[in-house]
Amino acid sequence: MEKTLFSLEKTTIQYNGHAILSDISLRIEEGSKIALVGQSGAGKSTLLTQLYEASNRDVALVPQELGLVRNLSVFHNIYMGRLNRHGAFYNILNLIKPTQKELINVRPVAEKLGLADKLFAPVQELSGGQQQRTAVGRAIFKGSPVFFGDEPVSAVDEHQSHTVLSTIMKSHKTVILSMHDVKLALHYSDRVIGLKNGVKVLDESTRGMKTSDLDDLYQE
Amino acid sequence: MLRFLVGFFLIISVIHTEQVFANTFVFTAIPDEDESKLRSRFDKVATYLTNQLAIEVKYIPVKSYGAAVTAFRNNQVQLAWFGGLSGVRARALVSGSTAIAQGVEDPNFQTYFIAHSSTGLKKSSNFPIIIAGKTFTFGSKGSTSGRLMPEFYIRKHFSKSPNKVFSRVGFSGNHSRTISLVQSGAFQIGATNFQVWKKDLAAGKIDTSKVSVIWETPSYPDYNWTIRGDVDKNFGSGLIERVKTALLNLKDPDLLASFPRKGFIPASNADFRPIVTVGKQIGLIE
Amino acid sequence: MLAVSVISWIYADIEIITQDPWNEVMRMVTGIVTPDFLETDNLITAIVNTIAFAILGVAFGNFLGxxxxLAFHIRLVRAGCAFIRAIHELFWALVFLQVFGLSALTGILALAIPYSGIFAKVYAEILEEADTTSLKTISQSTGRISIFVFVRLPDAWIHFKTYSLYRLECGLRSSAILGFVGLPTLGFHLETAFAEGKYSEASAILIIFFLIIATIRKWSHAKLVPLYIVVSLMVIPWGLSDISITNVIRFFTEDIVPHPFRVSGPIDMITFASFFAWITTLFMDQALPGIIATIILTQIALVGAGALTLIFFPLISPKFFGFFGRTLGHIFLVITRSTPEYILALIFLLLWGPSMLPAVIALALHNGAIIGHLMGRYTESMVLRPDAPKGINLYAYDILPKIYRQFLAFLFYRWEVIMRETAILGILGITTLGFYIDSAFADLRYDRAILLIIITAILNLGIDVMSRTIRARLRLRTRVDLL
Known part of the structure; x- marks a missing residue:
């Protein structure tokens, strides 16, 4: 039995008297690779946020809105994953002119995600997919064993989605991703949690599961 | 473009870097009449003094009487051509400073009260009481002939402040402007320095059909050259005496026209005691 | 507020005093069309000084601001900034002239001090509004400085740059104006030229001034800023800056100490009694009439600016005029709003004599042109329904109702600016607070001058608070860095 990292007990979240999550209980064990699936509005993002708040925030996070600093380059955004590891002076130095040492650290991450040629481009000049990969790069660079991603590849094309997702899986022991692409979700996770109108309707191992097994989640 | 700008500004900076002369002797003058060409006029005086004293002498222009006094007080100028009132104020603020010279005309200086022709006023030897209720302009707020003395006579004859005597009181800024404001009718009455009046009249700047003198004040001491007492210590002993000699020997009519004076004669602080008395009386000196 | 303005009209001193203004107008027009660039002594030096003072003042103010x-959350800092920006740069210059004399430092500080208060306020608001979504992903153990420079600063930086450029333009205007109190900038010669009726010379100086302002975007590269600062430091006249610390100490420990305390030996009841008499006289004879005149002038000018805005904004709006008409409108508004109101007032003063009228017209024109420009721009993005009326009907029934709230917001923002300008116009002889401050400096009575300046600042702060309250109550919001 693996160690439990996070757990929720009968959690209900309401907003304006309307339940977004109702009565959710779950346990996340170390080493599990979990996909959150369900229609948009089913409560995936809220659940992910809830788990993130329950963590000590030393989790690598890719929020849906990405949280990039749009005027800074890809390098700086990725570098921000490790902002807490250095003093203010070193950080300011790297803001003004990236040091050789940090370039050596950051470049491989950007290369893996296909961003090597855009390393010094301001993020606001990039496409949606490139921005999403930058946010993933920052999360990976953080070097945390746990990764939370809210639709981290929604704007990335299919071929690159595989590269990105396998990189995420390889670099983190525990991963929770909310996904709308059911095929990708089943391919990369070992456990799938299905939400429908804020209620947990499915929580199973993905072994032997077919995409059609999830159809129920997407029917009115 | 970028390179062009860099080059351009480097050139500007080389040409325009202000040279800092160590131990330059600096003087100023109150801006009492036409301010344009003030610099070209007084730069000639600076050249004269440089030649006479064999040290670097520079003139700096100021915009107001107060600024002239402040510059003198702060030792940014060591010598100044002051009016009676500004000279008294400056010497009160800088102990050891002395009046060393004055214009030939200055011991018997006068203020002219002038009026626009529409008032119908004519010249008289008595103070024109009839000016009450009209509009009136002084010269600069810190001027002796344009403010102190006329205010003194106004208060003396009306026992009231000018604000209560006239329907409107203005400060033109300098004597030439007082003349032109009364000439244009902007003000009905004005008080101006008699030397500037004579100079502008001679230069044909005054239309006597529009503006004329209606009263002349009794005479009083006015302009003077005042020097700081620490000049001997800072610039070499005997300099005060040499400056005085140079000023008294100034005979070039072209240079004298800047003031405008016929020549300079010796002066002392005591010569200006009447100004101190009057200044205290009307509350311009504490 | 309208009521106050109406009452103000009744008490205002509005009349044309000169007998023959048209003669002067003709000479002025002739002068304007025949600029003479060679007449002014030391014109090049004045141009260089104007730019150098502006660059250094804005740079230093920027840095301080x-x-x-960063410390704007501290109440004392906020209050301090509000206070230093409530005092006009010309008043700062008059104060520093006493302390540092006619030195480069006087000019730089006169701009930098009030500007730092303005920069602080605007920068604090920009930082407040910076996009902080990235904050969520950053580890909680990250240092505050690191978070600041990576999260808030990059987003704010672009706004900082835009705002600094705008401030540089204001700085050039202020720098030129400092010449009116004796610093060697363009205003020094401009005032002389106007006052002596040398309109060709004045016209030349104004043309140069407009050219500097109009080309600002061509030469103000961010990369060149360090070079500009170095060059400016080299060219400004340090020669006279024989700054002595004794002067500074004397100013604070003697000059500005109220007269009864200064002359008194041991401080006793009599000292306090004479101080009370001193301050009562000062307040009744100078401060009170000054305050009343300042408020009257401000209110009339504000309403005037509002009325002119409503006439001006259609001139540059594509909803009312074609390309040609709009271009003319733009030229008119650019000239009106880049001419400092101080100079406009001086021109009208020469034409109409020293009543409040010149000041009213100058302030209304300048501020009307600024707000008119912003409103005109605002109408550009408006979408009209296809069957919208045209001309006057479009103006009255469609455009005006839609932009009215925006218009009020801008107008209230300018309220405090107009009051600050009103006070300063006193130096030209209009009996607002500035007149009494200028008189106190002329009489070398710095104790009175400082007290009157503080009263002026408090009046400005009062208007600032009132304007903010009204805007909040009417729920008017707009970008501060536009104004």
Missing amino acids: FFLA
């Missing part, structure tokens, strides 16, 4: 913005 940035750090003040």
